[in-house]
Amino acid sequence: MATAQTLKRSKNKLSSPEEQVAILSDHQSTGIQSFDSKLHDIGLLPLRPTTIDIFQINVGKMCNQVCKHCHVDAGPDRKEIMTRETMQLCLDALKGTDITTVDLTGGAPEMNPDFRWFVEQLSKLGKQVIVRCNLTIILANPKYHDLPEFFKRHRVNVVSSLPYFTAKRTDAQRGDGVFGRSIKALEMLNEVGYGKNDTGLQLDLVYNPSGAFLPDDQLGLEITFKKKLKEQYHIDFNNLFAITNLPVSRFLDYLINADKYDDYMDELANAFNPAAAAGVMCRNTVSVSWDGYLYDCDFNQMLELKINGGAPDHIRDFDMERLVSREIIVNQHCYGCTAGAGSSCGGTTT
Numbered sequence: 558m559a560t561a562q563t564l565k566r567s568k569n570k571l572s573s574p575e576e577q578v579a580i581l582s583d584h585q586s587t588g589i590q591s592f593d594s595k596l597h598d599i600g601l602l603p604l605r606p607t608t609i610d611i612f613q614i615n616v617g618k619m620c621n622q623v624c625k626h627c628h629v630d631a632g633p634d635r636k637e638i639m640t641r642e643t644m645q646l647c648l649d650a651l652k653g654t655d656i657t658t659v660d661l662t663g664g665a666p667e668m669n670p671d672f673r674w675f676v677e678q679l680s681k682l683g684k685q686v687i688v689r690c691n692l693t694i695i696l697a698n699p700k701y702h703d704l705p706e707f708f709k710r711h712r713v714n715v716v717s718s719l720p721y722f723t724a725k726r727t728d729a730q731r732g733d734g735v736f737g738r739s740i741k742a743l744e745m746l747n748e749v750g751y752g753k754n755d756t757g758l759q760l761d762l763v764y765n766p767s768g769a770f771l772p773d774d775q776l777g778l779e780i781t782f783k784k785k786l787k788e789q790y791h792i793d794f795n796n797l798f799a800i801t802n803l804p805v806s807r808f809l810d811y812l813i814n815a816d817k818y819d820d821y822m823d824e825l826a827n828a829f830n831p832a833a834a835a836g837v838m839c840r841n842t843v844s845v846s847w848d849g850y851l852y853d854c855d856f857n858q859m860l861e862l863k864i865n866g867g868a869p870d871h872i873r874d875f876d877m878e879r880l881v882s883r884e885i886i887v888n889q890h891c892y893g894c895t896a897g898a899g900s901s902c903g904g905t906t907t
Contacts (some may be wrong), residue, residue, distance in 0.1 A: 574861040577809055580818075581860075581889040589821045589826045592891045598833045603866075603884040604840070609877065611842040613660040613855060614647060615639070616672060618847065621697045622666040624731045626765060628859050631664040640846040641671045643872065646849060649873035650679055660842075662689040662855065667701060680711045687714045689703040690741035692734055704751045714759040715751060716798075717743075720767060722785040730767050743792045752793040761796045769812060769821040771828060771897055772799040773830035801825070805856050825892035833899030839885050844870055853885045856893075862886045 584591045618635035620627075651659070659679050666672055666688060679686050688708065695704050703720040708715055720730045727736035743760075746752065754759035762782065765773050770771055779797035802808050804821065812818040837854075843864075844852040849872040852858035857896040863870040866884035 574899070575857065577805065578852045578862065578888065580809070580813075580859050581804065584889055588637055589822050589889070590890050590891075592887050595826075595829060596834065596887065599834065601831075601834055604837075604887060605884060607652075607840045609841060609843055609881055610656055611658045611838075612647070612656055612845060613662060613664050613842055613859065614845045615664070615855065616666045616669040616675065616867055618664045619668045619725060621668070621692070622665070622692055622732055622735065622806075624693055625811065626802055626808050627731060628803060628808060628856060629664060630859075631776055631779070635664060637847045638669055639671075640681050641674065641845075641858065642673045643849045644671060644678075646872045647654050647845060647874075648682065650872055651679075651682055651684065656686060658683070658685045659698055660687040660689070665691055665694045667694050667704060669827075673707060675713050676713065684708075685714065687716055688710060689714050690717050692717045692739040692740075693718070695742040696746060703820065705745045706750065707752070708746075709749045709758060712723075712757070714761070715746060716761045717764060718763045718765070719743075719782075722789070740790050740792065743786075743794070744790070747791075747793055754796055761798060762795045763793050763800060764803055765800045769802075769815070769824075771801055771824065775799040775898060786856060786876045786883050799898075799905050801893045801896050801899075803890050805859055805890055813863075822889060822892065824860050825896045828896035829892060830899060833897070834895040836899065837891070837894050839894075843880060849873065851875075851880075854894075855857045857886055858889055860890070861889070 589732055593602055596604055615629070617638035618629055618631045619633065620631035620635065621633060623632040629686065658872055661676070663669070667690065669675070669773050676686055677690070690704070695701050720727045724736035727739065729732065749758070750756035751758040764772060764778055764782070772778070775797065777809060780799050782792070786794070804818065809818070812821050825857060839854040844858045846852065846858050851864045851868070851870050852862065853864060857906050862882060864880070865886060868879045868883035869876050
């Protein structure tokens with residue numbers, strides 16, 4: 558079985574989800590209580606949904622950026638793209654349900670050739686659409702320059718990652734020039750009304766730490782971000798979500814190669830919050846992969862831990878009753894969503 562130390566000694570990258578799951582499952586080597594037994598201690602095992610009112614759909618892993626922390630391992634070279642046929646299966650599943658919100662993610666979801674068609678069809682169903690926009694995609698190609706107007710037309714809620722309010726820290730995490738392009742994209746969104754009072758056009762930013770530590774208080778960060786972005790760039794936005802980096806994919810690889818895995822897992826476990834555990838996003842969300850498979854959350858999707866417990870694992874066999882009664886799959890990475898105040902925007906890939 559792969560372990561953190563054997564992979565580091567062999568200088569292998571975490572090339573497969575199976576290796577990642579093996580490392581996360583080896584909780585004895587870190588001396589940290591298993592997450593499922595922690596849930597048992599507080600009466601939450603087995604963890605089950607409370608309802609399903611959010612569909613989070615990954616429409617593809619192609620992205621115009623290659624971010625160091627990306628748990629999707631997204632980039633320009635990724636070819637996994639949701640087809641219109643699979644999108645139609647999602648639409649068929651949504652019809653007649655009480656699911657209110659569809660959360661589109663990627664990669665850069667806008668790079669899917671059927672992205673706009675999908676948003677239009679979801680809007681016709683009366684669903685609130687969230688798009689995880691990485692901001693720089695708006696400037697990446699002239700064909701994306703009208704995205705702010707498209708988002709406005711369909712009343713899309715835009716959620717975008719901005720690691721910090723300075724260029725140095727943002728570019729260190731997301732690539733050279735990303736901060737400047739992000740500010741320009743935010744200006745374009747502001748110009749059509751996003752983030753402004755009384756427009757109803759929601760623009761939320763997402764902050765995640767640049768290293769192996771927990772985010773600061775969310776409210777304090779929001780106040781600081783709003784002050785700095787307004788003073789320096791005249792940027793307005795609605796909310797800031799502070800999320801914890803989960804030990805998955807590129808970030809897990811970083812932790813292992815920097816000899817920080819054990820310490821970081823210990824920090825997450827020590828910050829376990831029972832209230833955050835009771836409200837984790839997997840309890841009201843289903844995650845759909847680019848090829849139509851169903852997962853408890855976006856992180857389980859990247860680890861290829863498909864939904865189980867008797868529920869169908871593909872969108873073509875969608876069954877709300879069985880999905881609501883399923884048992885949610887957990888592992889040590891789940892400590893990330895239950896540390897401190899919890900990851901309020903868990904699963905973001907922007």
